[in-house]
Amino acid sequence: MTDRPVILVGCGRLGSSLVEGWLKTGGLDLRNLIIVTPSSKPVAETAREKGALINPGDEALARADRVILGVKPAMWRRVAADMDAKLAPDALIISMMAGVRASALSDGFKSRPVARVMPTTSMAVGEGVASIWAETDADLDKVRGLFGPVARVVGLADDGLMDAATAVSGSGQAYFFAFVDALTKAGVEQGLSPEQAEALASGTLVSAAAAMKQDGARAEDLIARVASPGGTTRAALDVFAKDGSLERLVSEAAAAAVARATELSGS
């Protein structure tokens, strides 16, 4: 692999989680990391102790061959205007932003190669999931090399699928949190204290995630293992399945997320 540096622009919630993940897993030699951040961030300071450069001069920026964008979608054009002239002509622009199309990025960064990633913040503990897309296999490998150590990586054939991946994965974590919230409330209705219900609902999500982590685990098989015919789990699942209600609700939620990503990409 190359020893040219990688630049991370923006060290907010998502950018910090990526750096934390690299710190935890050793997935990137931090002497090859440059962080561009307007304000001081604790994780950037830790990375600096391991050799990363924070807001260095133009000469260091010009050496980088990969630039990861972790700023809000509303900010990236300003970043492109500020940084474009300082970057190497062959630098791969890797956007983690939701709803910003590859064609727009390519336009903003003077036709440099571009790639897109939609990761989750659990990269911080090496347990993220990331959809990735790039124009060439070689660039896809570069993206995989950066995110593979901290996330389960899923390659997409088409940039146009990134909104769908965002609806399932980037936004999807919050759907499970919403479910935990609803299950907590249901537990309280059934007589548990709020603390007991919360501990049981969130603990069950963690437990279910552990079961899913086993190689080859599929949701359908895991359900069959828990839900015996005529049992308590089956009684609850029958309510979810009544007239396809759960599937319909989730389908509408994902469609709403895709529609919003489409709106954002046009703005």
Ligand SMILES: NC(=O)c1ccc[n+]([C@@H]2O[C@H](COP(=O)([O-])OP(=O)(O)OC[C@H]3O[C@@H](n4cnc5c(N)ncnc54)[C@H](OP(=O)(O)O)[C@@H]3O)[C@@H](O)[C@H]2O)c1
């Ligand atoms: N959070 C998630 O779970 C998640 C998941 C998938 C994708 N994303 C995408 O990730 C991007 C960042 O989201 P976030 O949640 O991490 O937002 P955030 O916490 O607001 O982080 C954005 C960071 O960008 C920095 N920034 C602003 N202007 C900058 C500039 N000119 N140069 C360098 N850095 C600059 C900000 O610095 P200051 O703190 O100093 O203002 C801030 O720390 C968004 O585009 C979002 O679509 C987020």
